[in-house]
Amino acid sequence: MMDDLAPFDTHRVDNQPPPFEPRDLWADDVAMREAVARAGGEAFAVRLAGYGALAGDELYRLGFDANRDRPRLRTHDCTGQRIDTVEFHPAYHRLLAVAKTHGVAGLSWHEPVPGAHVARAALSYLHHQAEAGTSCPLTMTHAAVPVLQREPGLHDWAMKAAAPHYDPRDVPIADKAGITLGMGMTEKQGGSDVRTNATTATPADDGTYALVGHKWFFSAPMCDGFLVLAQAPRGLTCFLMPRRLDDGRKNAFRLMRLKDKLGDWANASSEVEFTGARAWRVGDEGRGVxxxxxxxxxxxxxxxxxxxxxxxxxxxxxxxxxxxxxxxxxxxxxxxxxxxxxxxxxxxxxxxxxxxxxxxxxxxxxxxxxxxxxxxxxxxxxxxxxxxxxxxxxxxxxxxxxxxxxxxxxxxxxxxxxxxxxxxxxxxxxxxxxxxxxxxxxxxxxxxxxxxxxxxxxxxxxxxxxxxxxxxxxxxxxxxxxxxxxxxxxxxxxxxxxxxxxxxxxxxxxxxxxxxxxxxxxxxxxxxxxxxxxxxxxxxxxx
The missing domain is CATH 1.20.140.10 (Butyryl-CoA Dehydrogenase, subunit A, domain 3)
Structure with a gap:
């Protein structure tokens, strides 16, 4: 009745649904629970239930903050030093920390038992519902591990990529328990046709290569390392390029700008130029694809x-x-x-x-x-x-x-x-x-x-x-x-x-x-x- 309203209230707000959250995204999803059981992931059900509750509550709310305050590129510090840093809302780092700790980027590798890939897939599915942008570095980190595992010299990188730890500091990986990985495949002239990549990789005496060129899409530029494709003497080759060198110096690349994307706002994508950046070969020369x-x-x-x-x-x-x-x-x-x-x-x-x-x-x-x-x-x-x-x-x-x-x-x-x-x-x-x-x-x-x-x-x-x-x-x-x-x-x-x-x-x-x-x-x-x-x-x- 109108008598319940204050003198200048014009209407009562009703017929509105209650807030969606908090919800348990695992308990709610009959189809997903049945699919995981069929595919052999039933042993991880308790862990998935825990993440479903997190995703439908804290992570769901954090997603709004991470997307509202988009990443910002800082190319230089106050003294004019080149830093090529991307700043994120704290919600972004919290989302990544929770995801990495719970195995969204590494469960398949640090617990390699039957069903682990299925459970990791379910974790990714639950996380993506709450906030999709952070799924980009999580996915790339997960997918890079088996590639790096085949290179004995990169064992530490593979182990730390799979590890259930997140550390956002811009420091060498020797100082970290867990790392994230990005990618740089696409160039202006080629798009999906990566065999037209023009970035060059010149061998050095110490076994590394020097990269010179560009990438039109350089995903998640604050990651600790990046898998990139470049033209070595014997053809298109895959490389791991660290953000920080072992002695702490920033590698020789420049973030030119962040992409102004339709979506995926919480995550940063960039354009980059390599100016002699050091990288390690992954796989044989000419076998990049x-x-x-x-x-x-x-x-x-x-x-x-x-x-x-x-x-x-x-x-x-x-x-x-x-x-x-x-x-x-x-x-x-x-x-x-x-x-x-x-x-x-x-x-x-x-x-x-x-x-x-x-x-x-x-x-x-x-x-x-x-x-x-x-x-x-x-x-x-x-x-x-x-x-x-x-x-x-x-x-x-x-x-x-x-x-x-x-x-x-x-x-x-x-x-x-x-x-x-x-x-x-x-x-x-x-x-x-x-x-x-x-x-x-x-x-x-x-x-x-x-x-x-x-x-x-x-x-x-x-x-x-x-x-x-x-x-x-x-x-x-x-x-x-x-x-x-x-x-x-x-x-x-x-x-x-x-x-x-x-x-x-x-x-x-x-x-x-x-x-x-x-x-x-x-x-x-x-x-x-x-x-x-x-x-x-x-x-x-x-x-």
Whole structure:
């Protein structure tokens, strides 16, 4: 009643959803918990539960601070000395410290037991929902470890990259218990075509190389070291370039400017020039691409996980809002068309999560199982293409569920939307992924057989699925470059369906019917009238 208002109050604020946080991102996520158990990560469930609670509370809140106060470049100090330092909000360092301590960047390596890769993938997925920008140095640090482990002289770097310690000080790694690693691959003239890189690497008498040149994208420039590609005497080669030399001096590079990016605001990306920077060779001269291929597979897996995580957070926000917001006399979630939209988003999110964790399981088993290694190799590119491609439209649909509230910065949705295109661009755009799939299927031993075996593992469970897969096998035999996107899309849908069918997921039949059987339009919210959205929404987020 108006009598409850102060004399000059104009209205009472009601019909607003309660704050989203704190939430337990692990307990909330039925699809992720089931996927981790299927992939062999069940032994880490307690640890994942702990991180899920952190991610949905402290880390979620820190993410807003880290993105609001963006990194700043300081090229010189007050005396005119060149320092090339990037300053971050304290929230950024706290996010990295919590993540590194809990194994987001190193669990796979410092506890190398079966299931560790799956658990590390789940940790990354949980962290990414709270704050995606810090996932960039965490991913690169994790992915660089196996590359560095193959070089005896770089054992200390590999060990400290994997270690559950974070130290933001700009000092030599000898003074640190844990380090982070960045990357510098892309140059102005080449982009994805790294073989056109012009940066030169000249051997020195002490076994190091002197780098001269530039990088157009130099990721996370405050890391302790960077994997870079440069032209050595025998061709394109991979190098580890430290930020600080052993004697404490800053290495010979200059940060020219920070990138003014669409998203990923908490993290810094830069342009850099090398002016004789010292670096150690990683792998043989002329084998730069081959050296980093294992690293690229791991970073592409994290692109899949990151996109699935962004979709998951967007879905949770939309369902939370719709359950509490009343429109036309009923909660939004009780309106049939809104339930169709939310159910469709839940279906897409579960398929993305299940497939990404399935690939993480294959990566985990790759050193013990050649068939799983072959599957991981090709499925990573398939999933990197498709899941990352779906994320921007997905997040926009979730924004629409909130209306104008999803378009303002007090909500996390604008940040998720800005972030959504990144993973489809980073580590090779969509065309690169599709061409990579075609190459793998036609040239790499076991790749086609691994895909066929995965699809066959779900045969006989759904006639629509069986018909789709039979037709797909025929199309694969005649795949061409011009049709690469369509064929990879269909492989991705079939693989997602296979995972859901084998798992006995309540989402499986509707996913097959809508995505493979044609009972779906081009937009989200176009499921058939008889779709059981109730079971999907119950799995999507506990009431």
């Amino acid at each position: 081959a050296t980093i291929i294992e690293m690229v597979m791991l970073t592409r897996l994290d692109c899949m996980l990151g996109s699935a995580a962004g979709m998951r957070m967007a879905l949770a926000q939309a369902v939370h809002h719709a359950r509490h917001r009343v429109a036309f006399g009923r909660p939004l979630v009780e309106h049939a068309l809104m339930r169709n939209v939310l159910g469709d988003l839940a279906l897409e999110s579960e398929a993305a999560t299940a497939f990404a964790v399935r690939v993480a399981g294959a990566v985990d088993a790759a050193r013990r199982d050649l068939d799983e290694a072959a599957f991981a190799r090709v499925a990573t590119a398939v999933g990197k293409y498709w899941i990352c491609k779906r994320a921007p439209a997905f997040v926009n649909e979730a924004q629409e569920c909130l209306g104008g509230a999803g378009y303002v910065e007090e909500s996390i949705l604008p940040r998720l939307y800005r972030q959504a295109p990144l993973n489809s661009i980073w580590e090779g755009s969509g065309n690169i992924q599709c061409l990579d799939v075609l190459r793998a299927l036609s040239r790499e031993a076991g790749a086609r057989e691994a895909i066929a075996a995965e699809l066959a593992s779900a045969a006989g469970r759904d006639t629509v699925y069986d018909t789709f897969v039979d037709r797909l096998h025929g199309d694969l035999s005649s795949a061409t470059e011009v049709g690469a996107r369509l064929i990879v899309e269909r492989v991705a849908l079939a693989l997602q369906a296979a995972v859901l069918l084998r798992a006995g997921s309540p989402a499986a039949a509707l996913f097959v019917r809508s995505r493979l059987g044609g009972a779906h339009g081009l937009a989200f919210g176009t499921l058939p009238d008889d779709a059981d959205t109730g079971v999907l929404l119950a799995r999507a987020l506990p009431a």
